[in-house]
Amino acid sequence: MSKSFDVIVIGGGPGGYIAAIRAAQLGFNVACIDEWKNAKGGPALGGTCTNIGCIPSKALLQSSEHYDHAAHHFADHGIEVKGLGLDVAKMLARKDTVVKQNNDGIVYLFKKNKVTFFHGRGSFVAAKDGLYDIKVAGASEDTLSGKHVIVATGSNARALPGAPFDEENILSNDGALRIGAVPKKLGLIGSGVIGLEMGSVWRRLGADVTILEGLPTFLGAVDQQVAKEAHKAFVKQGLKIELGVKVGEIKSGKNGVSVAWTNAKGEAQTIDVDKLIVSIGRTANTLGLAPETVGLKLDERGAIVVDEECKTNLPNVWAVGDVVRGPMLAHKAEEEGVAVAERIAGQHGHVNFNTIPWVIYTNPEIAWVGQTEEQLKAAGRAYKAGTFPFMANGRARALGDTTGMVKMLADATTDEILGVHIVGPFASELIAECVVAMEFRASAEDIARICHAHPSLSEATKEAALAVDKRTLNF
Numbered sequence: 001m002s003k004s005f006d007v008i009v010i011g012g013g014p015g016g017y018i019a020a021i022r023a024a025q026l027g028f029n030v031a032c033i034d035e036w037k038n039a040k041g042g043p044a045l046g047g048t049c050t051n052i053g054c055i056p057s058k059a060l061l062q063s064s065e066h067y068d069h070a071a072h073h074f075a076d077h078g079i080e081v082k083g084l085g086l087d088v089a090k091m092l093a094r095k096d097t098v099v100k101q102n103n104d105g106i107v108y109l110f111k112k113n114k115v116t117f118f119h120g121r122g123s124f125v126a127a128k129d130g131l132y133d134i135k136v137a138g139a140s141e142d143t144l145s146g147k148h149v150i151v152a153t154g155s156n157a158r159a160l161p162g163a164p165f166d167e168e169n170i171l172s173n174d175g176a177l178r179i180g181a182v183p184k185k186l187g188l189i190g191s192g193v194i195g196l197e198m199g200s201v202w203r204r205l206g207a208d209v210t211i212l213e214g215l216p217t218f219l220g221a222v223d224q225q226v227a228k229e230a231h232k233a234f235v236k237q238g239l240k241i242e243l244g245v246k247v248g249e250i251k252s253g254k255n256g257v258s259v260a261w262t263n264a265k266g267e268a269q270t271i272d273v274d275k276l277i278v279s280i281g282r283t284a285n286t287l288g289l290a291p292e293t294v295g296l297k298l299d300e301r302g303a304i305v306v307d308e309e310c311k312t313n314l315p316n317v318w319a320v321g322d323v324v325r326g327p328m329l330a331h332k333a334e335e336e337g338v339a340v341a342e343r344i345a346g347q348h349g350h351v352n353f354n355t356i357p358w359v360i361y362t363n364p365e366i367a368w369v370g371q372t373e374e375q376l377k378a379a380g381r382a383y384k385a386g387t388f389p390f391m392a393n394g395r396a397r398a399l400g401d402t403t404g405m406v407k408m409l410a411d412a413t414t415d416e417i418l419g420v421h422i423v424g425p426f427a428s429e430l431i432a433e434c435v436v437a438m439e440f441r442a443s444a445e446d447i448a449r450i451c452h453a454h455p456s457l458s459e460a461t462k463e464a465a466l467a468v469d470k471r472t473l474n475f
């Protein structure tokens, strides 16, 4: 096997494996190195996203939502459920099967696209004569040589000082996805994306869930009208969310975890929980990469420094995904991977940061693209806002899920859509139309004049567009 490659990708998560496939499609001889190990020590391609992120969390969100529906909502449809039971081990096993299907899917894609895979840790060894030597340390050792290197080594969960993850009592997203039995009391630090998604999973399965959030504002980056609606729904479901707290000492013992904290009024509190999930953000991962051997520049937070084209300070060394600036999202990593492969081929790969959608897969789901009303106000931009509640949407009524709304923001003069914010059923799917509209720089009137199927949730998007011009038809 040749050990010389046109492109060497380090990391097989969504940034890396997609970059490898696109580079191979463009005719390059490509290697991808990934060190993730499955329970048997074998490779498990797909990175955080596939193994302990997007995929397993969505599998558990789906299973727990089915359970919640059976327990609380089937009766509304005239469906009686007697003797409802919960088999957490089976639920976790199903999640593991879904993960494995995705791992195997990437192995198949590598074979199909002739990407050569190396299982092990990749590190820079030297740069000479316009080539980079990369060592692979795995079951066996290899040294690869490549003209271009794409670093896609992802991120790791951030721990609280003095409370390292033991994945037994104090859990990162990894342990949070494999709690073997429903904890009676579950604590979470951080009411961001992971806090809300994992808090929802275990609450639906019966845990008493308390989330301690440092900031005084709930989901500060989200349009506040939407965030308030979501907050109301979560509290009604039984999630206890404490805002503006200061977390103090955390003691972990045989009987669980004790967390000292101060509430927003400055009052000292303690909460004892069986398990504690810490979800306070993630940090870029360059562990074992040996960036110093070739002088690859990192910033003060440990992220690889790149320009808007994902170029590092070294010629022909690129970096994408969670290990660089920007939102830590799988689809952002993928888009950067594709763009870099195309730039290496001399094409003009491009990622539009203004139209990267965000989704929080809770119930109600929260999804948005573009700017929030708060951002537009702060920028002094004149805008028009239109909202349409799912309560007035026929399909939502039929679903039995009328929480939330679609909110569209458009330029006051040109009517160009500047942002769309959705809280409600299938927001994750509805947002795609809005991303397309914004990519094509559509006006609200464009959406308002497009025929949407009836009855469908997407009619709420059309009606929100009509609302921008104050002419909803169904509300």
Ligand code: FAD
Residues within 6 Å of the ligand: 010, 011, 012, 013, 014, 015, 016, 033, 034, 035, 036, 046, 047, 048, 049, 050, 052, 053, 054, 055, 057, 120, 121, 122, 123, 152, 153, 154, 155, 173, 194, 285, 286, 287, 288, 289, 320, 321, 322, 323, 327, 328, 329, 330, 331, 332, 333
């Ligand atoms: P990663 O997926 O982290 O992959 C990096 C890979 O590189 C890993 O396999 C790692 O083992 C490997 N690696 C690292 N160093 C080396 C080395 N030196 N040599 C060889 N291999 C190495 N995003 C979404 O868009 N939607 C979601 O629903 C979503 N849900 C999430 C849920 C959770 C619980 C978490 C934690 C994250 C979630 N994310 C989600 C974020 C998403 O997982 C990340 O943004 C995405 O995985 C980043 O992709 P990446 O390729 O940059 O890095």
Ligand code: NAI
Residues within 6 Å of the ligand: 160, 189, 190, 191, 192, 193, 194, 195, 197, 212, 213, 214, 215, 245, 247, 278, 279, 280, 281, 282, 327, 328, 329, 358, 359, 360, 361
């Ligand atoms: P996050 O950045 O979404 O939320 C972290 C929260 O913790 C913030 O609200 C922050 O104010 C709070 N916090 C930070 N330090 C704290 C402290 N000391 N005490 C109390 N609160 C504190 O990070 P999270 O949830 O860990 O997720 C990491 C990233 O993973 C996300 O930002 C997102 O990029 C990605 N992700 C994406 C998902 C999706 O797209 N659906 C799902 C899950 C994760």
